[in-house]
Amino acid sequence: xxxxxxxxxxxxxxxxxxxxxxxxxxxxxxxxxxxxxxxxxxxxxxxxxxxxxxxxxxxxxxxxxxxxxxxxxxxxxxxxxxxxxxxxxxxxxxxxxxxxxxxxxxxxxxxxxxxxxxxxxxxxxxxxxxxxxxxxxxxxxxxxxxxxxxxxxxxxxxxxxxxxxxxxxxxxxxxxxxxxxxxxxxxxxxxxxxxxxxxxxxxxxxxxxxxxxxxxxxxxxxxxxxxxxxxxxxxxxxxxxxxxxxxxxxxxxxxxxxxxxxxxxxxxxxxxxxxxxxxxxxxxxxxxxxxxxxxxxxxxxxxxxxxxxxxxxxxxxxxxxxxxxxxxxxxxxxxxxxxxxxxxxxxxxxxxxxxxxxxxxxxxxxxxxxxxxxxxxxxxxxxxxxxxxxxxxxxxxxxxxxxxxxxxxxxxxxxxxxxxxxxxxxxxxxxxxxxxxxxxxxxxxxxxxxxxxxxxxxxxxxxxxxxxxxxxxxxxxxxxxx
Amino acid sequence: xxxxxxxxxxxxxxxxxxxxxxxxxxxxxxxxxxxxxxxxxxxxxxxxxxxxxxxxxxxxxxxxxxxxxxxxxxxxxxxxxxxxxxxxxxxxxxxxxxxxxxxxxxxxxxxxxxxxxxxxxxxxxxxxxxxxxxxxxxxxxxxxxxxxxxxxxxxxxxxxxxxxxxxxxxxxxxxxxxxxxxxxxxxxxxxxxxxxxxxxxxxxxxxxxxxxxxxxxxxxxxxxxxxxxxxxxxxxxxxxxxxxxxxxxxxxxxxxxxxxxxxxxxxxxxxxxxxxxxxxxxxxxxxxxxxxxxxxxxxxxxxxxxxxxxxxxxxxxxxxxxxxxxxxxxxxxxxxxxxxxxxxxxxxxxxxxxxxxxxxxxxxxxxxxxxxxxxxxxxxxxxxxxxxxxxxxxxxxxxxxxxxxxxxxxxxxxxxxxxxxxxxxxxxxxxxxxxxxxxxxxxxxxxxxxxxxxxxxxxxxx
Numbered sequence: 001x002x003x004x005x006x007x008x009x010x011x012x013x014x015x016x017x018x019x020x021x022x023x024x025x026x027x028x029x030x031x032x033x034x035x036x037x038x039x040x041x042x043x044x045x046x047x048x049x050x051x052x053x054x055x056x057x058x059x060x061x062x063x064x065x066x067x068x069x070x071x072x073x074x075x076x077x078x079x080x081x082x083x084x085x086x087x088x089x090x091x092x093x094x095x096x097x098x099x100x101x102x103x104x105x106x107x108x109x110x111x112x113x114x115x116x117x118x119x120x121x122x123x124x125x126x127x128x129x130x131x132x133x134x135x136x137x138x139x140x141x142x143x144x145x146x147x148x149x150x151x152x153x154x155x156x157x158x159x160x161x162x163x164x165x166x167x168x169x170x171x172x173x174x175x176x177x178x179x180x181x182x183x184x185x186x187x188x189x190x191x192x193x194x195x196x197x198x199x200x201x202x203x204x205x206x207x208x209x210x211x212x213x214x215x216x217x218x219x220x221x222x223x224x225x226x227x228x229x230x231x232x233x234x235x236x237x238x239x240x241x242x243x244x245x246x247x248x249x250x251x252x253x254x255x256x257x258x259x260x261x262x263x264x265x266x267x268x269x270x271x272x273x274x275x276x277x278x279x280x281x282x283x284x285x286x287x288x289x290x291x292x293x294x295x296x297x298x299x300x301x302x303x304x305x306x307x308x309x310x311x312x313x314x315x316x317x318x319x320x321x322x323x324x325x326x327x328x329x330x331x332x333x334x335x336x337x338x339x340x341x342x343x344x345x346x347x348x349x350x351x352x353x354x355x356x357x358x359x360x361x362x363x364x365x366x367x368x369x370x371x372x373x374x375x376x377x378x379x380x381x382x383x384x385x386x387x388x389x390x391x392x393x394x395x396x397x398x399x400x401x402x403x404x405x406x407x408x409x410x411x412x413x414x415x416x417x418x419x420x421x422x423x424x425x426x427x428x429x430x431x432x433x434x435x436x437x438x439x440x441x442x443x444x445x446x447x448x449x450x451x452x453x454x455x456x457x458x459x460x461x462x463x464x465x466x467x468x469x470x471x472x473x474x475x476x477x478x479x480x481x482x
Numbered sequence: 483x484x485x486x487x488x489x490x491x492x493x494x495x496x497x498x499x500x501x502x503x504x505x506x507x508x509x510x511x512x513x514x515x516x517x518x519x520x521x522x523x524x525x526x527x528x529x530x531x532x533x534x535x536x537x538x539x540x541x542x543x544x545x546x547x548x549x550x551x552x553x554x555x556x557x558x559x560x561x562x563x564x565x566x567x568x569x570x571x572x573x574x575x576x577x578x579x580x581x582x583x584x585x586x587x588x589x590x591x592x593x594x595x596x597x598x599x600x601x602x603x604x605x606x607x608x609x610x611x612x613x614x615x616x617x618x619x620x621x622x623x624x625x626x627x628x629x630x631x632x633x634x635x636x637x638x639x640x641x642x643x644x645x646x647x648x649x650x651x652x653x654x655x656x657x658x659x660x661x662x663x664x665x666x667x668x669x670x671x672x673x674x675x676x677x678x679x680x681x682x683x684x685x686x687x688x689x690x691x692x693x694x695x696x697x698x699x700x701x702x703x704x705x706x707x708x709x710x711x712x713x714x715x716x717x718x719x720x721x722x723x724x725x726x727x728x729x730x731x732x733x734x735x736x737x738x739x740x741x742x743x744x745x746x747x748x749x750x751x752x753x754x755x756x757x758x759x760x761x762x763x764x765x766x767x768x769x770x771x772x773x774x775x776x777x778x779x780x781x782x783x784x785x786x787x788x789x790x791x792x793x794x795x796x797x798x799x800x801x802x803x804x805x806x807x808x809x810x811x812x813x814x815x816x817x818x819x820x821x822x823x824x825x826x827x828x829x830x831x832x833x834x835x836x837x838x839x840x841x842x843x844x845x846x847x848x849x850x851x852x853x854x855x856x857x858x859x860x861x862x863x864x865x866x867x868x869x870x871x872x873x874x875x876x877x878x879x880x881x882x883x884x885x886x887x888x889x890x891x892x893x894x895x896x897x898x899x900x901x902x903x904x905x906x907x908x909x910x911x912x913x914x915x916x917x918x919x920x921x922x923x924x925x926x927x928x929x930x931x932x933x934x935x936x937x938x939x940x941x942x943x944x
Binding site for chain 2: 155156
């Protein structure tokens with residue numbers, strides 16, 4: 001336990017370095033928050049140093065169960081520490097709301113409680129987006145990449161944080177290298193995204209912020225109207241491309257970079273299924289929305305449907321139109337897609353396409369067995385056999401996922417929220433998508449929630465980002481039994 | 483270095499563990515058994531790939547294209563040989579090491595051709611740069627232990643000219659109860675050096691005035707012909723071994739029996755399986771082959787175990803080895819040895835009823851580690867169940883470097899690392915604080931804490 005705190009201390013000290021980005025922004029735009037960020041950085045450094053030194057004697061090799069505790073505590077603690085600049089710069093913001101905002105950033109949800117984002121100081125805005133970006137590839141993965149001392153313990157941490165059911169696949173023999181490889185690719189694509197957005201017509205500052213949010217599939221924007229503020233088809237097109245890239249497995253991106261060839265994508269059944277599903281849905285919904293005459297021409301309809309659908313389905317959360325006013329089928333379908341679309345090893349959330357495929361094939365297998373009771377039919381995804389063990393784990397995950405959705409929805413209902421808002425808020429938070437429907441729809445934000453409801457949503461975001469198991473295991477008696 | 487290890491059996495696992503511990507190595511392990519791999523990956527920072535070790539597809543998945551070295555350690559000689567050949571032909575892997583168990587293969591070294599020396603076009607054999615034979619190494623190791631009754635570990639350096647011996651100090655040894663420097667007066671003509679002393683599991687610095695106590699585990703180094711003389715300093719010398727009883731007629735048991743009967747020992751070998759017993763009896767000239775259970779007390783008594791000088795438990799099962807060795811000791815065998823793989827068991831047993839615990843992995847690992855570390859490292863021996871290490875390395879460089887041209891006291895080594903001997907040409911020179919190291923000297927070091935090994939290497943590399 002105390003050994004975990006020791007590592008946590010070094011993580012917090014490392015986290016204080018991440019304040020460099022807003023500090024630089026503050027200097028460039030002279031928004032007068034430089035000192036505030038220095039203070040915030042020092043708070044993180046000193047807290048970390050205190051934790052680190054007081055538990056130095058408890059240092060030991062991390063065991064597999066330590067990973068869960070460390071990751072969950074790490075995420076909660078870093079979200080809490082990251083609120084400091086917000087609390088200093090925005091008087092009147094409660095800790096509850098600030099924590100929601102930072103958790104929403106780190107977990108790449110992109111839901112916000114702030115109004116008047118257009119007028120926020122640039123450094124604060126950048127800080128929100130930077131949190132998104134760190135959280136996208138994973139703060140723990142970042143720590144593993146930088147602190148080589150964690151050794152095998154690093155693998156346990158990596159497994160506890162990384163989304164997807166196939167966590168034993170390493171890209172490189174050493175976990176530190178794997179973590180570095182992932183961050184490297186992530187960084188590279190982000191730079192490409194920044195440049196593309198600039199070319200599409202954004203200013204540098206907006207380009208950086210939106211690229212951070214897009215690559216992390218976070219969905220924060222520097223404007224209340226989100227991407228709708230720009231009203232530019234070029235920007236939307238660029239964002240669509242990068243959101244789709246970010247929703248694919250970064251391991252694949254790394255292999256493609258390593259081999260200098262796109263061949264590896266051809267065998268990526270997950271990405272293919274996602275692209276087909278999103279493509280067909282876009283076309284279908286466009287026709288549907290167009291038939292209802294929401295927008296004048298089919299071209300305009302296609303553009304708005306494509307952007308909002310990709311944004312929510314990949315769990316990013318940018319909006320360009322108030323899609324809640326579309327006929328109910330459309331927003332519900334989009335919300336449903338957000339549960340399934342993102343790939344294993346991407347920065348998106350939800351159940352993940354891989355698990356969906358496994359479930360689907362497993363269901364097909366059961367049907368097959370009804371007809372041919374003697375048949376031997378392993379579950380295969382893209383020609384690879386999926387071990388039964390993984391199939392079971394996927395089933396357990398989906399049960400827990402929907403169980404969590406039900407429990408949290410009831411919690412929100414009990415607190416007085418209406419059904420559509422409760423349900424969509426929980427779905428949007430647990431999938432780390434962003435906007436829900438109803439009171440928390442694309443035109444408004446999570447500001448309307450009471451403190452209790454805000455905490456429920458924060459919890460949903462944490463559970464969703466760490467894929468439920470890593471958090472829930474802490475609440476089992478076996479975990480704490482010596 | 484990028485290393486692919488084929489086979490996650492006992493030997494493969496130990497190799498992965500030792501190699502991955504060195505920061506510079508990236509290790510990928512290949513095996514058929516998924517569960518075994520998953521367990522391994524949870525313990526060590528490596529990558530694993532499931533599949534047939536000799537299949538080009540599996541090797542490609544494991545990264546053979548960019549690998550520097552392939553170490554084939556599956557329990558099938560044929561798979562190991564083919565895997566090396568495949569790695570060379572398809573991927574051009576530079577270094578290929580194979581584990582070869584069968585003597586039928588090792589007796590024909592022309593089967594294996596090193597691609598490092600031979601021009602690849604004329605390759606007339608399997609592309610194996612080096613082969614390891616764990617059974618052979620373990621047999622040779624046990625043979626040395628039997629030759630020096632009382633020794634816990636005997637390892638060779640400088641092509642066998644120098645030996646490092648570990649043994650427990652007993653009352654009756656001339657040096658016990660006296661400071662180390664007294665050895666000069668006892669045996670003035672013999673050059674020997676105490677390399678390390680362990681007292682109750684803790685390392686004690688072997689200074690000139692350190693007093694050796696009863697029960698200490700002492701490591702010393704000396705020229706091969708002087709070993710016996712020096713051993714009398716640490717404990718009363720026992721008579722040469724005559725009667726040996728071996729439990730288990732597997733590969734190691736049979737080889738040992740063959741060697742020992744050639745040396746005129748009186749050998750009995752107990753094998754449980756009738757067919758195997760018949761087979762080994764056909765291979766042996768004089769040794770008596772008994773068909774029965776080595777943990778059968780009556781059999782042991784009947785075969786006069788109480789007059790046996792050494793009892794070796796060498797079956798495949800370490801638990802069986804421990805039990806039969808304990809039983810043999812109880813019934814009266816003078817000295818018992820057992821093959822024990824797990825370091826934890828070895829630690830438990832060696833302080834208890836079993837005199838010598840032999841770890842087959844650490845014995846094998848030495849030559850592999852030396853090969854992997856490459857160039858200047860000639861020999862590496864794991865000691866005390868892998869906690870300590872003794873190594874032989876060549877000092878290179880101009881005068882004024884970190885090592886060459888310096889007196890030993892001026893070389894900055896990490897704590898627990900000690901230069902014990904130099905071999906210069908044919909001369910063995912015991913290290914004193916003012917001995918100056920020359921270019922091309924073979925330096926033998928003792929490192930009490932294995933974590934410092936890399937640091938030591940770095941000093942010698944520059």
